[in-house]
Amino acid sequence: MLLQLKFGIASFVRNYSTKVSPKLPFKKPQITNATKPRISESNSTKVSPKLPFKNPQITNASKPRISESNSTKVSPKLPFKNPQITNASKPIISESIEMQWTDQQLQVFEAIERRQSVFVTGSAGTGKTMLVQELIKLLRKIYGKRNVSVTAPTGVVACALGGQTLHSFAGVGLAEADAETLLSRVLDNRTVIKRWKTIKALVIDEISMVEGELFDKLEYIARTIREIDEPWGGIQLVVSGDFLQLPPVNVGKSSDNRKEFAFEADSWDSSFQLEVGLKTVFRQSDPELIKLLQGIRTGELDAEGLELLQQRRCFEEPDETVVRLFPRIADVNRVNDMRLKGLGEETIVYEAFDKGDKPWIDQLNRGMAPTKLQLCVGARVMLLQNLNVKGRLVNGATGTIIGFKKSCKSDIAKICEHKLLPIVKFDSGCDKEIGTHTWSVMVGDRARATRLQLPLMLAWAMSIHKSQGVTLDRLHTNLSQAFGYGMIYVALSRLRSLDGLSFSSALNPSKIMAHPKVLEYYRNHFL
Numbered sequence: 328m329l330l331q332l333k334f335g336i337a338s339f340v341r342n343y344s345t346k347v348s349p350k351l352p353f354k355k356p357q358i359t360n361a362t363k364p365r366i367s368e369s370n371s372t373k374v375s376p377k378l379p380f381k382n383p384q385i386t387n388a389s390k391p392r393i394s395e396s397n398s399t400k401v402s403p404k405l406p407f408k409n410p411q412i413t414n415a416s417k418p419i420i421s422e423s424i425e426m427q428w429t430d431q432q433l434q435v436f437e438a439i440e441r442r443q444s445v446f447v448t449g450s451a452g453t454g455k456t457m458l459v460q461e462l463i464k465l466l467r468k469i470y471g472k473r474n475v476s477v478t479a480p481t482g483v484v485a486c487a488l489g490g491q492t493l494h495s496f497a498g499v500g501l502a503e504a505d506a507e508t509l510l511s512r513v514l515d516n517r518t519v520i521k522r523w524k525t526i527k528a529l530v531i532d533e534i535s536m537v538e539g540e541l542f543d544k545l546e547y548i549a550r551t552i553r554e555i556d557e558p559w560g561g562i563q564l565v566v567s568g569d570f571l572q573l574p575p576v577n578v579g580k581s582s583d584n585r586k587e588f589a590f591e592a593d594s595w596d597s598s599f600q601l602e603v604g605l606k607t608v609f610r611q612s613d614p615e616l617i618k619l620l621q622g623i624r625t626g627e628l629d630a631e632g633l634e635l636l637q638q639r640r641c642f643e644e645p646d647e648t649v650v651r652l653f654p655r656i657a658d659v660n661r662v663n664d665m666r667l668k669g670l671g672e673e674t675i676v677y678e679a680f681d682k683g684d685k686p687w688i689d690q691l692n693r694g695m696a697p698t699k700l701q702l703c704v705g706a707r708v709m710l711l712q713n714l715n716v717k718g719r720l721v722n723g724a725t726g727t728i729i730g731f732k733k734s735c736k737s738d739i740a741k742i743c744e745h746k747l748l749p750i751v752k753f754d755s756g757c758d759k760e761i762g763t764h765t766w767s768v769m770v771g772d773r774a775r776a777t778r779l780q781l782p783l784m785l786a787w788a789m790s791i792h793k794s795q796g797v798t799l800d801r802l803h804t805n806l807s808q809a810f811g812y813g814m815i816y817v818a819l820s821r822l823r824s825l826d827g828l829s830f831s832s833a834l835n836p837s838k839i840m841a842h843p844k845v846l847e848y849y850r851n852h853f854l
């Protein structure tokens with residue numbers, strides 16, 4: 328019944344919104360006064376473009392927001408024809424991974440099929456990334472590869488999804504200027520104009536790191552360039568992330584009324600027909616740890632939780648199979664270099680083989696795949712690719728190099744003069760020869776840069792920022808060095824179980840911080 332109602336609303340909305348999508352009365356959108364966003368002269372960045380339309384489906388009253396309370400009541404029947412999603416329990420079976428999707432995840436697939444824009448949130452380990460990866464495949468099937476752009480604010484996440492950074496997609500450089508100036512910059516670049524005009528769907532992952540100001544500016548650019556008076560000029564949006572994880576870099580740094588978080592953007596509410604707060608946590612199964620992490624996520628750790636954490640304090644150096652998480656990259660490099668040298672073994676060097684132009688290669692450099700990887704027997708490594716989910720050979724799986732094997736494949740010769748493939752003994756028990764992997768920066772259906780490298784990185788230590796999205800069995804960290812909102816939560820929520828945690832300093836509870844604006848947003852929308 329509830330679901331029917333939602334479908335009813337959705338189809339009403341679709342019909343209605345297609346009827347009322349007035350064409351803008353101009354040809355050159357950026358320069359007529361009529362279409363100019365209302366930007367205050369005194370401080371253009373403070374005032375975002377007002378939306379000149381009222382989209383019926385996006386009023387708070389009618390928009391479905393799915394959180395735990397209703398998700399379990401709804402048992403979705405899939406009403407669409409796509410052959411991959413007619414099987415109710417498995418909407419999509421990717422080539423290598425079979426998943427059982429939750430009701431909430433299924434509802435997102437349905438919304439995508441109905442061409443609706445969705446925002447998917449939820450705490451760490453609720454399957455946002457997994458879902459987004461499948462949604463990208465679905466969108467590409469619906470619209471064709473070239474009409475779907477996949478983006479994220481950071482190179483690490485963009486590379487992991489095979490997409491590009493949001494800034495490079497949008498053609499807005501650092502995006503510090505006001506919306507009007509950015510629009511004229513975009514209009515100077517034919518390739519970027521074409522991209523904005525032709526895409527049908529835009530995916531933005533890790534939205535927590537996108538500033539509200541930027542969100543509004545991009546919405547304005549999309550709507551104006553496309554000359555369609557609908558949110559984002561009619562582009563179907565898939566936005567995902569957890570605002571209680573890492574925030575935009577400048578959060579709390581300026582005293583004016585900047586829209587710091589994307590949900591503060593004027594265009595945020597009108598951008599989505601469906602907002603889903605995923606509730607089922609997959610990464611952890613221990614209810615005690617899940618409760619503890621929820622407390623850390625919202626900055627409300629109780630005395631019991633604090634005590635549980637304090638018990639994980641460890642006064643000895645952890646054994647080297649435990650990944651050390653550091654807030655700062657300098658510490659990561661120091662520990663990895665020191666441990667590698669400490670082994671005293673001859674190292675094999677793997678130099679990434681890159682193709683493409685500079686700005687795109689720069690993005691690859693910010694991703695996970697190292698430019699230069701040095702390995703030797705005994706080196707601790709982390710897998711950067713999902714090889715076999717059931718066998719737990721997933722992104723983040725750790726192991727030790729136990730040997731090397733000569734390969735006659737041509738790819739390996741491009742990155743290693745000795746043509747040696749490493750053999751890793753994974754902590755889960757299996758031995759696996761690791762072949763090369765190619766990362767691409769995709770713009771539509773075109774690879775602008777590619778990197779051939781082993782899908783491995785040294786894993787004695789890693790940064791908390793790079794650990795976002797990774798699942799770890801054991802980690803050691805120094806929480807006293809954490810800074811900013813969400814960092815402790817991101818670090819600890821990588822764990823599968825509490826047994827895998829140790830830290831070297833007493834925990835200062837005041838470092839566990841959740842931004843009040845974010846808490847209020849979640850309270851108002853998802854609780």
Ligand SMILES: Nc1ncnc2c1ncn2[C@@H]1O[C@H](COP(=O)(O)OP(=O)(O)OP(=O)(O)O)[C@@H](O)[C@H]1O
Pocket residue numbers: 426427428429432449450451452453454455456457458569609610716721795796797798820
């Ligand atoms: N429907 C599902 N059924 C079973 N396992 C799932 C499902 N969805 C996700 N998972 C598993 O849960 C784990 C966490 O998923 P994922 O990384 O997508 O979570 P996330 O919400 O993106 O986490 P984070 O916010 O920390 O990046 C993964 O190991 C993934 O395989």
